[in-house]
Amino acid sequence: MGAMLSSLFVIVFFAGLVVAAEVGSGEGGGSGGESGENPVKKELPEPDRDGTFALEKALDERRSRRSFSGEPLSLSQAGQLLWAAQGISDERRGYRTAPSAGATFPLDVYLVAGDVDELAPAIYKYEPSEHAVTPVVPGDQRSDLRTAALGQDSVGAAPAAIVITGTYARTTQRYGERGEMYTHMEAGHAGQNIYLQATALGLGTVAIGAFVDDSVSSLLRLSGDEKPLYIYPVGHQ
Numbered sequence: 001m002g003a004m005l006s007s008l009f010v011i012v013f014f015a016g017l018v019v020a021a022e023v024g025s026g027e028g029g030g031s032g033g034e035s036g037e038n039p040v041k042k043e044l045p046e047p048d049r050d051g052t053f054a055l056e057k058a059l060d061e062r063r064s065r066r067s068f069s070g071e072p073l074s075l076s077q078a079g080q081l082l083w084a085a086q087g088i089s090d091e092r093r094g095y096r097t098a099p100s101a102g103a104t105f106p107l108d109v110y111l112v113a114g115d116v117d118e119l120a121p122a123i124y125k126y127e128p129s130e131h132a133v134t135p136v137v138p139g140d141q142r143s144d145l146r147t148a149a150l151g152q153d154s155v156g157a158a159p160a161a162i163v164i165t166g167t168y169a170r171t172t173q174r175y176g177e178r179g180e181m182y183t184h185m186e187a188g189h190a191g192q193n194i195y196l197q198a199t200a201l202g203l204g205t206v207a208i209g210a211f212v213d214d215s216v217s218s219l220l221r222l223s224g225d226e227k228p229l230y231i232y233p234v235g236h237q
């Protein structure tokens, strides 16, 4: 009962927050993507590992942004954000940009692309080892993602959204029940990386935690114990 009430509180709180938030523009544009083409696996441009935007400046300027200009995301911007979330930073061991409990790597990252240059609108799964995206659901799915996120405008208005999922078993088989908590902690690390990378690229994003789990799961065709943990709409200001 307590858990139900607190879930209700979260939903009501964020629904209120959304009404108060600035209303985004340019939903469902599709001008920058290869609209009409079938989505295909795509290698992403090599990520920038040597940017000049100061970390302290990114920390200082990081803010949740809920409205977007309507300008498409470039493929290299999308790739850079995915790399920041879960990219490989140690090729030999396969270690990633975010820490992982016992290097069990329970997280996966998806790109819900609506208006991304050189990418047909679709939901793609990020493949860290190849720094590539593989299509999982064709078509522009932003409107359904927005509905699943309780109608939050920021989700529909951004040219793309990154969804972080967690597969608990990868971590619980080593750490027992505690692995669930570790998975949630890791989503926070990956999410903060997205915030800071977006800031360094001059883009905006917001952590979205208020959504209907089952709706996001069915939209992304998640199976087993893979659960959606976060949505990050990203775009130009």
Ligand SMILES: Cc1cc2nc3c(=O)[nH]c(=O)nc-3n(C[C@H](O)[C@H](O)[C@H](O)COP(=O)(O)O)c2cc1C
Pocket: 014, 017, 018, 021, 062, 063, 064, 065, 066, 152, 154, 206, 207, 208, 209, 210, 211
């Ligand atoms: C776990 C979590 C869930 C959140 N869920 C939402 C959400 O569903 N919708 C939203 O607009 N903002 C959401 N936010 C963003 C917060 O509202 C935001 O971080 C807060 O207002 C502070 O603003 P700042 O990020 O600019 O510092 C969430 C943040 C966190 C950490």
